[in-house]
Amino acid sequence: MAFVPYAIDPDLDLELVRELDVTPELVWRAWTTPELLVQWFTPKPYETTHCEIDLRPGGIFRTVMRSPEGEESDGSGCYLEVIPDERLVWTSAMLPGYRPQPGPMPFTAVIELQPTGSGGTRYRAIVLHQDAEGREQHAQMGFHEGWGAALDQLVELAKSL
Amino acid sequence: MAFVPYAIDPDLDLELVRELDVTPELVWRAWTTPELLVQWFTPKPYETTHCEIDLRPGGIFRTVMRSPEGEESDGSGCYLEVIPDERLVWTSAMLPGYRPQPGPMPFTAVIELQPTGSGGTRYRAIVLHQDAEGREQHAQMGFHEGWGAALDQLVELAKSL
Numbered sequence: 053m054a055f056v057p058y059a060i061d062p063d064l065d066l067e068l069v070r071e072l073d074v075t076p077e078l079v080w081r082a083w084t085t086p087e088l089l090v091q092w093f094t095p096k097p098y099e100t101t102h103c104e105i106d107l108r109p110g111g112i113f114r115t116v117m118r119s120p121e122g123e124e125s126d127g128s129g130c131y132l133e134v135i136p137d138e139r140l141v142w143t144s145a146m147l148p149g150y151r152p153q154p155g156p157m158p159f160t161a162v163i164e165l166q167p168t169g170s171g172g173t174r175y176r177a178i179v180l181h182q183d184a185e186g187r188e189q190h191a192q193m194g195f196h197e198g199w200g201a202a203l204d205q206l207v208e209l210a211k212s213l
Numbered sequence: 214m215a216f217v218p219y220a221i222d223p224d225l226d227l228e229l230v231r232e233l234d235v236t237p238e239l240v241w242r243a244w245t246t247p248e249l250l251v252q253w254f255t256p257k258p259y260e261t262t263h264c265e266i267d268l269r270p271g272g273i274f275r276t277v278m279r280s281p282e283g284e285e286s287d288g289s290g291c292y293l294e295v296i297p298d299e300r301l302v303w304t305s306a307m308l309p310g311y312r313p314q315p316g317p318m319p320f321t322a323v324i325e326l327q328p329t330g331s332g333g334t335r336y337r338a339i340v341l342h343q344d345a346e347g348r349e350q351h352a353q354m355g356f357h358e359g360w361g362a363a364l365d366q367l368v369e370l371a372k373s374l
Contacts, residue, residue: 064312109270109294110302132293132311133270141271145306145313150293151225152306152319152343160311182313 055138057176058162064181066195070203072173076137076165078210079173083140083163089115092209095201102126107134112148129153138165145182157186175203216299218337219323225342227356231364233334237298237326239371240334244301244324250276253370256362263287268295273309290314299326306343318347336364 060067072079082088086103093100094117101124102116114128130148133141145158164176177199181187221228233240243249247264254261255278262285263277275289291309294302306319325337338360342348 058310141311143307143311143313146304146321149219149341150302150304150321150323151341152304152321152347154343158313160307160313162311180310180312182315186313 055164055166057164058178060178061180063184064187066179066181066187066190068175068177068196068199068203070175070200071168072175072203072207072210073171074173074207074210075171076167076173078213079165079175079206080137080140081213082206082210088209088213092205093117093202095198095205104128106148107131109134110148110150113142132160139163157189158182159186159190177203216325216327218325219339221339222341224345225348227340227342227348227351229336229338229357229360229364231336231361232329233336233364233368233371234332235334235368235371236332237328237334239374240326240336240367241298241301242374243367243371249370249374253366254278254363256359256366265289267309268292270295271309271311274303293321300324318350319343320347320351338364 082092084105084107086105089103090100093115097120099118100115101118104112104114106112109131111131112128113131116124116126118124128147129142129144130146130150131142133139140163143160144155145153147153160180162178166174168174179190181190243253245266245268247266250264251261254276258281260279261276262279265273265275267273270292272292273289274292277285277287279285288305289308290303290305291307291311292303294300301324304321305316306314308314321341323339327335329335340351342351
């Protein structure tokens, strides 16, 4: 099937778009391999101490993050779409098996990867919120800085593989 | 792939299981064709006056229901899994495109169809809630009676096709 980019709603969604000089295959591995994901997912000095991945629609995506002060945050969501090297969709609004999960700022993340002519990746991360307040809260929490810094770490890691 | 039935959590889920004397193909058609769904989806004297279906993960499932007093309820959710004649999963907790949606009693429905040896269907409808209160509220609203009466209407319709 032809690649159809996700059409965002600028009032509700946040978006990070960047051209990366690593292949879609490497970016995909970094996003879907627990031992790799823990190395890049949280901008330093925050850490991801644990990651669990069941890479299928309805499967678990769990991360445990730790702040420099030692505060832990343990969150589970589930995957919604898994198209290798191309499109990964997961949500914080559902537990594994698609069970709705309450939470203060539920979101769904869409990661789109497209090969560039030069062996790189056109990377697009979109985060969908249920209302403008959720979007604003996420933006204030530093979405662009945070996801951008994590992506820098991902690229550095991918180049070392 | 081999059929793997959904493993329920009895504290959080509601389940309706029945053997039907119509084929999985006909049950699937009744669940996924708007002109058919409006004929059986709500137990009389309630009516489904409108139905919109985009039968793919992330696609819309919208119904407009009307009470005998003329009160309308317009709800949109989205599909999560679409395996023809076998498994249909949709949720009220997300709008089309997987956008989280606030709501008083979010749920995910899993419809499982398995052929019986005699040309019928082993029908299983499971509804997943985010907490025991959601399950209890749905049970009190008459889940078993309501979904059961709608299923009677579905079977009657399927036999006429």
